[in-house]
Amino acid sequence: MKGKQFILLILGVLFLSSSAIFVKLAAAPPEVTAFYRMLFSTAMLLPFALGDHRIREEISSFNRKKLGLIFVGGILLAVHYILWFQSLDYTSVASSTVIVTLQPLFAVIGGYYLYQERLNNKALIGILIAIMGCFIIGYRDMQLSTTALIGDILALIAAAVITVYFFIGQSTRKHSGLIAYSVLSYGSSAIFLLIYCLITRSNLTHYSAETWLYLLALALFATIMGQTIFNFLIRWLSTTVISMAILGEVIGTCLLGYIFLNEGISINQFIGITIILIGQAVFIWFSGDK
Template identity: 55%
Template sequence: MQSKTMQYLFLFLGVFALSTSAIFVRLADAPSSITAFYRLFFATLLLVPFLFFNKENWKALLSLSRKQLGFGLFSGLLLAIHYVLWFESLNYTSVASSTVIVTLQPLFSFAGGHFLFKERYSKGAIASCFVSLIGCFIIGWGDFGVSIQALFGDLLAFIAAGVITAYFFVGQHIRKNLSVIPYSLLGYSSSAMFLGLYAITQNVSFVDYPASTWKAFIGLALFATIFGQMVFNWLLKWLSTSAISMSILGETVGTCILAYFILDEVLSLQQGIGITITLIGLALFLFHQNKSAPQS
């Protein structure tokens, strides 16, 4: 897909879908390990038919090299760790605070992109990144807690941001030679396995939940994972981890808007200003990225 316009369109659609993640997590009345497990388990089930109806996907999965298999399992482990840390952080700190901190991925992706992939960033791209980060902090400023419990939740979210950035770097490497369905299936299924084992150690129920929670599990799998995160996996073939991590800053904006309509949370003037600044920073970043990209 050579068109930058189409790439960015799918990028924003993916961000909007991913914005439902924190909403569904809050709606799910279940331990974080179970919520994370069913998110990846149902996502895997949704992708399985694409193996049986597409011989190329099935062939690619069966012909994985040991190195590809190892990277795929590692990406699944990273994804499992990310979800456990992030979902657990929502039990200690606010949705806004956790979401703002977990979207600080550009801080990790810019450093990783520079040292691992020799990526170079213009001053304009770096400046626009900080503009978006400022916008995100304005959105969540009033919700940042000062208690030990809130600080612990914020720390979990910060570590989760670093882990998910590592996941995307692994994906950026694998996606050069592997299509998105086999890659996502390998990562999601292995992640579900790791999360299932973790849930067993927590001695929690896998089945004793109300219908509303099961709907939240399915929503996480379909919208936040398939229409959200998997779109990012797909775009890794054309866009860098840095560009995708920057766009994920928009998740804070989407979560605030959805929380207003779904959770009846108040959308304050401060958050409105933060949303505006974040979107301006994202637009400037994508403009500088497009401007500096080599023309085909």
Template identity: 50%
Template sequence: MGFRYIILFAAVFFLSSSAIFAKLAEAPSGIIAFYRLLFAALALLPALLLRREERDQLLQLAGSKLLLGIASGFVLALHYVLWFESLKFTSVASSVVLVTLQPLFTILGSFILWRERCSAAAMWGCLLAIGGSIVIGWGDFAISWRAFLGDILALVAAAVIAGYFLIGQEVRKSLAAIPYSVLGYSSGAFFLGLYSWACGDAFVGYSTNTWLDFLGLAFVATILGQVIFNWLLKWLAATVISMSILGETVGTCILSFFILGEVPTLQQFAGILMILLGIGIFLYYKDRGVLKNEKDIQ
């Protein structure tokens, strides 16, 4: 169990590079998300083709499981569109703070679907970590109808990404991480491609550095981050993974300091401590039933 938590925290750190690469990439948001998922799917494809058992799992997938796999890609694409669109109307900090409400939606969804409960102490830890995110972004909240629209979009994006992890927890019961990721990312790239085409965005003509940022998003943030989450969904509940992703804010602050030279303020530092303490409390007091099947690691 401890080993999987170490992997989880490492994946959260790699995921933290997402905001850095996205900020450095000089391309429309839909295009950035499109190439992120497309390159990740293409990178995972050889591993899928070389593993007969996992390849057969995907080929034999049908009915509701297949629809859920495709739906995971659509939900992921929808999350990116909603989140990136929210940034056009409200501040980055306001948008990110609202997106970090995803654990609340995941906890609610897990209770409705599987009657999965959290102890009172774990919920206090969740609220403390979310409070840390609010402390980090508090000074950047804007009050206007335009900002309110952006905030609503960010809030819906939080609910949508919670749905992605809940779908993954169900599909991963019968599908290994790599075929699940390939199916979800390729279908997500398809939907994002349609969206970018409808917006009239160019698919080529970007600088070398931007293409490198696309690759960084695919290989570092997605394969070393999000794919690991998909793998862990077989043993860890969606609520645990969703909650741990709050640590992305901490990782982003650290990477921003070393890569972008952005020094955290005292307020941000206090928020970071709140997030780390809240995550620690949640994981410590979460029901022991979080750990899933101990056998057949894939």
């Protein structure tokens, strides 16, 4: 992995970590928050796409197969948000977040069958160490009940869905520009989420100025400066590497919660953060993506 790519990974994780903070601060239902996150993100990138004739020509040159894959990716991103947010109605935030971090396991399996990617045993141990750190952070809040089990299953499916989203990106981004890919992906995600909000009759308009500000910040920081960085890097890095980096979101969320929400960092969180960092270091060192 090159130095610039490593720095971008860290920045992407940091900005993506702000997602939980702004979602918590915004007084809007999860599906509405997700919709405006994608809508505002699309609106922020659209002027760059419309204002550059090369990007317009690139989009118009996409064949049906590529457009279809990108649109499917956008829909999967929306489904990920719906499932993950819905899981929070059944289980704890910690439990849901920890289960979503099982994403690297799906990435390893998918990478093996789709791209014949093979990791050595030491890199796999790094993945398991990092995931163990995530579980240490959230184990105290995990629940053992039928209701919680439903939430955990939804979170697990959400982890699988977002992994497929990155695999689609790994395939289509190799021959697509960042802006063109992101605008189409975020735009299709916003359309799907709008349909979902209309079906569920969610309130789309009556919110405070503060909530609108948080929704804009969510789009700017978590998506444009977070998710889009991963869309950029997926052209050169594998889904497994991206997934391992995103485990750092658990760390970033804890740190940002401490800074902006005055949420203390417990001993188990500190230990979990340390173990995640060790696992990520082991993975990066032995994965061959150095």
